[in-house]
Amino acid sequence: xxxxxxxxxxxxxxxxxxxxxxxxxxxxxxxxxxxxxxxxxxxxxxxxxxxxxxxxxxxxxxxxxxxxxxxxxxxxxxxxxxxxxxxxxxxxxxxxxxxxxxxxxxxxxxxxxxxxxxxxxxxxxxxxxxxxxxxxxxxxxxxxxxxxxxxxxxxxxxxxxxxxxxxxxxxxxxxxxxxxxxxxxxxxxxxxxxxxxxxxxxxxxxxxxxxxxxxxxxxxxxxx
Numbered sequence: 001x002x003x004x005x006x007x008x009x010x011x012x013x014x015x016x017x018x019x020x021x022x023x024x025x026x027x028x029x030x031x032x033x034x035x036x037x038x039x040x041x042x043x044x045x046x047x048x049x050x051x052x053x054x055x056x057x058x059x060x061x062x063x064x065x066x067x068x069x070x071x072x073x074x075x076x077x078x079x080x081x082x083x084x085x086x087x088x089x090x091x092x093x094x095x096x097x098x099x100x101x102x103x104x105x106x107x108x109x110x111x112x113x114x115x116x117x118x119x120x121x122x123x124x125x126x127x128x129x130x131x132x133x134x135x136x137x138x139x140x141x142x143x144x145x146x147x148x149x150x151x152x153x154x155x156x157x158x159x160x161x162x163x164x165x166x167x168x169x170x171x172x173x174x175x176x177x178x179x180x181x182x183x184x185x186x187x188x189x190x191x192x193x194x195x196x197x198x199x200x201x202x203x204x205x206x207x208x209x210x211x212x213x214x215x216x217x218x219x220x221x222x223x224x
């Protein structure tokens with residue numbers, strides 16, 4: 001039985017090594033407190049992604065955490081003055097139509113960062129290349145033969161024109177903003193959770209003082 005466990009561990013490890021060696025991911029440093037970056041990424045999502053991809057785990061009200069007012073969310077995010085803050089970011093694309101047109105229903109992006117990781121998504125968005133064999137003219141090494149075209153191709157070309165040299169830093173920053181928003185969407189309460197956690201730790205440290213004094217008071221007679 002022990003040998004079987006060893007074989008399984010070695011097999012899983014070999015798969016992991018192969019998966020990592022197939023394509024090196026780019027590093028991206030996400031600042032979860034950068035509300036302006038999150039807002040810019042939200043704008044990209046609304047303009048280029050929400051037509052196909054919903055976010056059923058992200059309520060409109062959660063967008064207030066990044067500095068947007070309720071009226072701004074209604075006017076510039078969902079374009080519906082009657083929208084409720086308990087509603088989620090919903091695509092207008094019918095799943096059946098998507099299945100017929102793309103051969104697959106576009107995935108919900110709510111937990112994309114949790115399932116794939118920030119570096120993976122950043123690399124994915126920056127790795128589209130033209131492929132004449134593809135039905136839509138594009139491909140991606142991270143998902144070969146993917147059904148999704150390069151919807152940001154025009155933006156990439158425009159930003160390349162203003163880039164200095166070949167670093168294309170403007171487009172990279174544009175994609176970083178999008179990934180920052182997706183990271184926020186995966187856990188809108190991340191910053192609040194860390195702040196609350198800090199207060200809890202400080203409270204427990206403070207509570208340690210009276211408990212230590214109380215313990216010493218109880219035990220002083222016993223030690224005698």
